[in-house]
Amino acid sequence: MAKETITVHLKVWRQNGPNDQGRFETYKAEDVNVHMSFLEMLDVVNEDLVRAGDDPIAFDSDCREGICGTCGFVINGQAHGPEPSTTVCQLHMRSFKDGETITIEPWRARPFPVIKDLVVDRDAFDRIISAGGYVSVGTGPHQDANAAKVGKPLADRAFDAAACIGCGACVAACPNAAASLFTGAKITHLSLLPQGKPERSRRTRRMVHQMEKEGFGNCSNIGECEAVCPKDISIDNIAKMKREYLRAIFTDS
Amino acid sequence: MIPLKRALSSPVGRKFVMSLSGIALVLFVIVHLLGNLTLFFPGEDGENFNDYAAFFADLGPVLYIIELGLLVVIVVHMAWGISTWLKNRNARPENYGTGQQSKGGPSNLSLLSKNMIFTGGTLGIFLIVHLWHFRVRKEMGSVKEEYGTYETAGGREVADLYAMVEGSFSSPGWVIFYVASMFFLGFHLRHGFWSALQSLGAMKPEWSKGIYAIGLVVAVILAVGFMGIPIWMFIEAN
Numbered sequence: 001m002a003k004e005t006i007t008v009h010l011k012v013w014r015q016n017g018p019n020d021q022g023r024f025e026t027y028k029a030e031d032v033n034v035h036m037s038f039l040e041m042l043d044v045v046n047e048d049l050v051r052a053g054d055d056p057i058a059f060d061s062d063c064r065e066g067i068c069g070t071c072g073f074v075i076n077g078q079a080h081g082p083e084p085s086t087t088v089c090q091l092h093m094r095s096f097k098d099g100e101t102i103t104i105e106p107w108r109a110r111p112f113p114v115i116k117d118l119v120v121d122r123d124a125f126d127r128i129i130s131a132g133g134y135v136s137v138g139t140g141p142h143q144d145a146n147a148a149k150v151g152k153p154l155a156d157r158a159f160d161a162a163a164c165i166g167c168g169a170c171v172a173a174c175p176n177a178a179a180s181l182f183t184g185a186k187i188t189h190l191s192l193l194p195q196g197k198p199e200r201s202r203r204t205r206r207m208v209h210q211m212e213k214e215g216f217g218n219c220s221n222i223g224e225c226e227a228v229c230p231k232d233i234s235i236d237n238i239a240k241m242k243r244e245y246l247r248a249i250f251t252d253s
Numbered sequence: 254m255i256p257l258k259r260a261l262s263s264p265v266g267r268k269f270v271m272s273l274s275g276i277a278l279v280l281f282v283i284v285h286l287l288g289n290l291t292l293f294f295p296g297e298d299g300e301n302f303n304d305y306a307a308f309f310a311d312l313g314p315v316l317y318i319i320e321l322g323l324l325v326v327i328v329v330h331m332a333w334g335i336s337t338w339l340k341n342r343n344a345r346p347e348n349y350g351t352g353q354q355s356k357g358g359p360s361n362l363s364l365l366s367k368n369m370i371f372t373g374g375t376l377g378i379f380l381i382v383h384l385w386h387f388r389v390r391k392e393m394g395s396v397k398e399e400y401g402t403y404e405t406a407g408g409r410e411v412a413d414l415y416a417m418v419e420g421s422f423s424s425p426g427w428v429i430f431y432v433a434s435m436f437f438l439g440f441h442l443r444h445g446f447w448s449a450l451q452s453l454g455a456m457k458p459e460w461s462k463g464i465y466a467i468g469l470v471v472a473v474i475l476a477v478g479f480m481g482i483p484i485w486m487f488i489e490a491n
Contacts, residue, residue, distance in 0.1 A: 011350075024350060077349050077352055078353075105349055108345055110346055173353070175353060175362070178344070205255050208264060208265050209263060216264070217343075220268075221448040222362050224356065224360045226358070239454045242451075248255055
């Protein structure tokens with residue numbers, strides 16, 4: 001049977017604020033239960049740091065169920081760590097070896113400035129959504145749930161795109177720090193559904209241009225974003241965004 | 254509606270430009286290789302190759318228009334490529350301490366896909382040398398002096414281009430230069446062919462793997478095809 005506890009050496013990025021230089025600091029996490037999540041392991045490390053009067057390692061987390069998109073950082077050069085289709089809160093210490101050195105860094109992209117340590121500011125994503133990632137509806141009586149009929153295959157495709165939790169791993173893993181997978185998923189999701197059709201071109205134009213304004217890079221179809229995506233969003237959504245943009249060049253609706 | 258000027262500098266539109274110019278260049282390179290196959294069957298005094306070259310020379314001003322168009326496509330591909338690369342670099346001011354490790358799966362992350370600017374830039378340098386070597390020198394008349402003339406079917410006296418190619422590829426230096434450069438053509442197309450179609454949105458998930466595989470076939474055929482010429486001629490000459 002495999003060992004129930006391991007010892008790992010952590011090399012953690014510490015940075016006091018957006019303007020601080022930042023540096024790696026090393027910590028030793030001893031007797032780590034292999035069934036702990038990665039974040040629980042950091043919680044324990046932080047308890048020791050606080051007890052010793054040191055500044056705990058700052059990181060984002062919320063639901064810790066892999067569905068909210070709040071957590072995430074880069075572990076050994078991989079966004080959300082080594083396991084596929086998972087967020088860092090659902091990554092467990094059994095994925096690591098006894099005695100291993102683990103390097104932990106924040107998402108690195110100019111549009112995601114570091115707030116502190118592993119916490120980055122992802123407002124850029126919110127501004128892309130604000131630019132057009134919604135359906136404008138007049139208020140009025142609630143419509144029957146099935147009044148607008150959507151075929152099953154189409155509903156499935158829209159749902160696959162809607163699964164994006166906006167964690168930002170795609171940007172972190174992209175060699176160009178592009179936000180195409182995120183933006184592509186949002187555009188695809190809404191453009192496939194009847195409710196999203198009226199604003200289709202306007203939405204695509206505004207979201208793509210906002211993405212550029214935020215300073216994200218340009219997609220060069222490397223596909224590492226899909227590999228790290230906790231929700232397995234396919235780069236087919238990026239191809240769809242290209243088609244939507246081409247359409248938006250020529251049409252207003 | 255999006256104004257065309259705005260569209261062409263946007264993250265999506267700029268890749269349309271890269272894709273279309275890239276596809277045009279691939280088509281050109283295919284035609285170029287097919288024409289160059291005459292070097293494997295030169296006939297007497299390289300007549301097959303010289304007649305093929307003379308066909309283009311006889312186009313007169315039309316040839317210059319074609320060449321100018323080609324040059325524009327190349328310059329556009331390079332300009333958009335360099336500007337995109339600079340923007341991408343700017344998007345990540347600080348790289349990861351451990352470097353990026355691919356998670357595998359559907360990812361195409363590799364030295365080739367990450368370094369299109371390097372393989373493309375190498376091809377740009379190759380192109381300058383190649384154009385000077387086989388095109389500009391002919392225009393300046395120095396080929397005629399060095400390698401003599403060839404009489405076309407129409408009775409015109411032109412520079413003996415076959416003799417020039419044969420002469421160049423009898424020297425190991427030029428053979429190594431051309432063979433090495435063609436590795437970069439293969440590297441560039443390995444990611445570029447598939448990427449061009451994906452950037453245009455001309456992709457379905459079911460096709461993706463197939464087209465990526467076709468990209469490898471295209472890259473290998475074109476690179477090996479062009480490498481074969483200097484190697485073959487070097488062997489023939491020695």
